[in-house]
Amino acid sequence: MGKTKVIMSSDILKNLQSVDIETADISQLKDITEIKIDDNDPPMLRILKFMEQVKNPYLFKVGNTPVKIVFSPKYSNRTIEDGLENIIKNKLK
Secondary structure (H helix, E strand, C coil): CCCCCCCCCHHHHHHHHCCCCCCCCHHHCCEHHHCCCCCCCCHHHHHHHHHHHHCCCCEEEECCEEEECCCCHHHCCCCHHHHHHHHHHHHCC
16 A cells, blocks of 8 residues: 555644634635545545545534534543544454
């Protein structure tokens, strides 16, 4: 499969996570209903394509509704990278 393309560094993800939904420019958020991903692609490629298209995996919109992804305090030490790694591991079993 070759080298894995790095979409976002940990520092960039932390910055994206800290964006406040109250002050974000809603018109600049990606509408996830417009994201196109081939279901036949392998799981890792689908994740990479999603990350490339969504721009901020923590803050996007569905239609005209802004959505902010946050982890509960119980999982505050988890990152989106942890979640994606879990998804990949479970899909590859």
